[in-house]
Amino acid sequence: MSAEQAEKLDLSSYPVIGLGSGIYFTSHHPKLMEQAKRLGKGQQAFIFSTRGCPVVGKYHTALKQVLTEKQVTLMGEFSCRGYDCTGPYNLVNGGNKGKPNESDELRARKFIRRILPKEVKVPDIPLEKGKHVYVDAKSCIGCGTCVCSCPMNVLTIKDGKAVVIKDEDCTHCSKCADGCMQGSILIHHSKKEMIQIASKHAKRTSL
Ligand SMILES: Cc1cc2nc3c(=O)[nH]c(=O)nc-3n(C[C@H](O)[C@H](O)[C@H](O)COP(=O)(O)O)c2cc1C
Known part of the structure; x- marks a missing residue:
C-alpha cells in the first residue's frame, strides 16, 4: 500500500x-x-x-x-x-x-x-486430549519448513501438507511454529507435560 x-x-x-x-x-x-x-x-x-x-x-x-x-x-x-x-x-x-x-x-x-x-498468532484449532502438535491443513502450503526445522522429526509432508507423525517426541521448542510462514502450526502442552518434557530431556546426552 x-x-x-x-x-x-x-x-x-x-x-x-x-x-x-x-x-x-x-x-x-x-x-x-x-x-x-x-x-x-x-x-x-x-x-x-x-x-x-x-x-x-x-x-x-x-x-x-x-x-x-x-x-x-x-x-x-x-x-x-x-x-x-x-x-x-x-x-x-x-x-x-x-x-x-x-x-x-x-x-x-x-x-x-x-x-x-x-x-x-495461533491457528484456530480445537485441542484434543493426548495431542500436542496441530497443523491447520487449510492454511498449510506444504513448504516443508517445519519438517526441516524440527530437531525431533515430529512432522513430515504427506499429500502436499505437513502432518504430525511423532507427536510424543515434540519438545515444544517451537521451531516449527516460528518458522511457519502461514502460521499453520499450533503446539500445546499443559504445564505438567512441560515439566515432564524438561525432566526427560535433561537426562539425555544426545537427540
Ligand atoms: C529520499 C530518501 C531518503 C533516505 N534517507 C535515509 C536515511 O536517512 N537513513 C537510512 O538509513 N536510509 C535512508 N534512505 C534509504 C531508505 O530508507 C531505504 O532505501 C528503504 O528501504 C526505502 O524503502 P521503500 O523502498 O519502501 O521506499 C532514504 C531513501 C530515500 C529515497
Missing part, C-alpha cells in the same frame, strides 16, 4: 496497528507520521522500517514520540535494511541489493509472533 493510500485509512476502530515505512531523512514517511497522530488512547501499535544504514539508531524516535503523545501503547519495533538507491548508491545501481531477504522476513515473522496477542 502506498503512503498516500495509508494516509486515508480510518484506523480509529483497530485495537492493534502496525506502522511501517522506509526511512527517509532519518525518520518514517511523513504521511505515516500524520496517520500516527490520529491514533489515540487504548490503541496499541508496533513500528517497523526498512533503512539504508546498517544500524537503526534513532530512526524510530520521532514516530515513537508521536505514539507517546497520543498515549498509544508501543508493543515493539522491528527494522531491517532495504534496497537503497540514494546518493552514492546510484553509481553502483543501489546498495543493500536483495534486501529485505528471506532471513529478514523470518526475523520479521518471529517479531510478530512475539508481540501479537496469542489469539492473533
Whole structure:
C-alpha cells in the first residue's frame, strides 16, 4: 500500500496497528507520521522500517514520540535494511541489493509472533486430549519448513501438507511454529507435560 493510500485509512476502530515505512531523512514517511497522530488512547501499535544504514539508531524516535503523545501503547519495533538507491548508491545501481531477504522476513515473522496477542498468532484449532502438535491443513502450503526445522522429526509432508507423525517426541521448542510462514502450526502442552518434557530431556546426552 502506498503512503498516500495509508494516509486515508480510518484506523480509529483497530485495537492493534502496525506502522511501517522506509526511512527517509532519518525518520518514517511523513504521511505515516500524520496517520500516527490520529491514533489515540487504548490503541496499541508496533513500528517497523526498512533503512539504508546498517544500524537503526534513532530512526524510530520521532514516530515513537508521536505514539507517546497520543498515549498509544508501543508493543515493539522491528527494522531491517532495504534496497537503497540514494546518493552514492546510484553509481553502483543501489546498495543493500536483495534486501529485505528471506532471513529478514523470518526475523520479521518471529517479531510478530512475539508481540501479537496469542489469539492473533495461533491457528484456530480445537485441542484434543493426548495431542500436542496441530497443523491447520487449510492454511498449510506444504513448504516443508517445519519438517526441516524440527530437531525431533515430529512432522513430515504427506499429500502436499505437513502432518504430525511423532507427536510424543515434540519438545515444544517451537521451531516449527516460528518458522511457519502461514502460521499453520499450533503446539500445546499443559504445564505438567512441560515439566515432564524438561525432566526427560535433561537426562539425555544426545537427540
Ligand atoms: C529520499 C530518501 C531518503 C533516505 N534517507 C535515509 C536515511 O536517512 N537513513 C537510512 O538509513 N536510509 C535512508 N534512505 C534509504 C531508505 O530508507 C531505504 O532505501 C528503504 O528501504 C526505502 O524503502 P521503500 O523502498 O519502501 O521506499 C532514504 C531513501 C530515500 C529515497
